[in-house]
Amino acid sequence: MIFSAPLYIKERHCGYCNDNKEDYFALESQARKSLGSRGNGRDKQSIMVGSSITSMTCQNYDELINQGFRRSGSFLYKSDLLRTCCRLYTIRTNMSYLKPSKKQRKAINKFIKEICPDESILSPVPKNTFSLERMVEAQLKSTNFKIKYEASKFSVEKYQLYKKYQVAVHNDDPNDISEKSFTRFLCDSPFMSHEKRGTDTQWQSLDIDHWSSTAREKRIGPTHACYYLNDKLIAISVLDFLPSGVSSIYFIWDPDYAHLSLGTISGINELEMCQKLGYDWYYLGYYVEDCDKMNYKANFGGEILDVCSETYYPLEQVKRYLANGRLFVVGTIGETKPGHELDCEATGCIKSGTINEVNYNAAEDVFGGDDVYTNAEKEVKRLHKYYDIGRTDEYKLPPVMPGLIPLSRIEQWLDEDVIDDDNTVIKINMFGGVRKFQLGSLNREGRGFYIDCVRLFGLDKMRDSTMILQ
Ligand SMILES: [Zn+2]
Incomplete structure (x- = not known):
């Protein structure tokens, strides 16, 4: 795969809700914390991560679709399910x-x-x-x-x-x-x-x-x-x-x-x-529960992707968790367990007793708490000296986002030398030619950029990919 630096894109206008949403159950407590009085978590509407793809195989794209991505022309993207106003869920059927x-x-x-x-x-x-x-x-x-x-x-x-x-x-x-x-x-x-x-x-x-x-x-x-x-x-x-x-x-x-x-x-x-x-499957693109232009897809039946565990669940079964466009996740961040049952109580991600409450916000409940978010922020601090990551401003990926490889996993890989300065080689296309770099030879920004790509695409994809730096 050959791709350009991933961008974290915040659009003021959302074509799905036309910016008319009162409450989009986003992660507002953390936004308030990081933005102080400036932010109420709703200053931006549609939020996604995307990258321009110069080249990939259909097999690559098949895997990416099943990680929650879609392409528009040569642009690959997925929404930030924690913060965006309209949540785009991968749906497939047969x-x-x-x-x-x-x-x-x-x-x-x-x-x-x-x-x-x-x-x-x-x-x-x-x-x-x-x-x-x-x-x-x-x-x-x-x-x-x-x-x-x-x-x-x-x-x-x-x-x-x-x-x-x-x-x-x-x-x-x-x-x-x-x-x-x-x-x-x-x-x-x-x-x-x-x-x-x-x-x-x-x-x-x-x-x-x-x-x-x-x-x-x-x-x-x-x-x-x-x-x-x-x-x-x-x-x-x-x-x-x-x-x-x-x-x-x-x-x-x-x-x-x-x-x-x-x-x-x-x-x-x-x-x-x-x-x-x-x-085996007919992929219908994205399903948006609370958008009439997009929820007709339910007429074909099917399954919804949980981006954390990369597992599909029958739409019938999860529809109520998506009500009013809420966040639906089964796997807890950092704990990807493909194939595990939709057991609300056990995962702690979906609390069936409270789901019907009007104000129930799964984003806050699952990701807003101190354990997930504060731990990720601590990891950002630990990694910060060496890797430029985890800033929510501009184009960097946020510390926590469903469907990204969690920072705790990245830290573990660094500790176990799965990623290391000498043996991790990165191919970068710059000034018209492809050059190989050892991770350790890059500057802090370059290393942070690599880590963000791993979080987004996974380690396997990065092994045979070339990044384009503009
Ligand atoms: Zn919207």
Whole structure:
């Protein structure tokens, strides 16, 4: 992986809540402590960590998604779940979670009618029964509808549809939309060139006519699924095919075809495709419980990632803990126990008795206490002489953030020489060339920067990564 210095980004404007939130259950006590009277913890809204990625494999990205990251073009980010106003939770699902709602079933039936007006060519189904298979069959037999899978490349036709969609559906100012911004957002990716390109067999395997064929090659790489009705491009699904599943990035549809509920159709179609082609998961991006633009994803069922333990929990089970956009964590910071049960009392992270209280703030309850936060601050102090870390100002990562490797673990690695001055080698791209440095040869800022990268991406990723310093 080749990446630029991670940035801790505080935005004043949040596109999810439009800055209208009264209380976002953030870690306000600690913000007050560090900012004094200046801060009430709400002076910034949307808070995330991000890094520009120059190059990574789909396997790298697959692992990062399961650590709570997402990409937008070549920018990789995840929200600071302790402090941000709208918490972005990774959600994934598969067919076993899908319970088609009445609305979804209606949309599918309408879509089948549109692409197969003569329903007599389809296998008969008993009255009032519903079958997802019928949607696949209708696509196979349709003469006016086709989904074409191709590399995520720019075309004028795609750009025009994108512009029409952004203006009509998202009320964007047409002057703000350019070929460049479209390309950066939905065509560019930091993946390997062979992954971007794909092979003829890969593209063929994605075609619905080949879904049941056994001679297939699994597509891995960024992809545009282009929906054509009567030879007109009416929708584009922007997808990443990854080893563990298919990740949905964005969906563009022609507002003239709003009656076809293409967003619903694409979701169900992609779930179906995952199952047929052997991709375990369908990653829907981020779920935001208290944002209507984002919580429709619950309609596909699925699981929510706990970033501390890197374990998924069924949405059904954890939905109440997310109420009003609260923090949900199972693993305590510093204690990652993959696979452990959602046992509220035992983990101390979720107190089931108090969860229903209007003012209950899990962020304060779990991370605000002296043990977690004060210990981390002590660690920052101990490491401070040698490593420039733990400042909450500007771009440095804060001492405590769910999903980062805790400072106590870093200290342990330093004590055990898992990270050490002589043997830890860092590849840095500067002045146009890649040079190797021993950790000990860097200055305090450089060493701190390395530690922050380890906290964010993990030790394994850092072993074969190159950092770009600007
Ligand atoms: Zn917000």
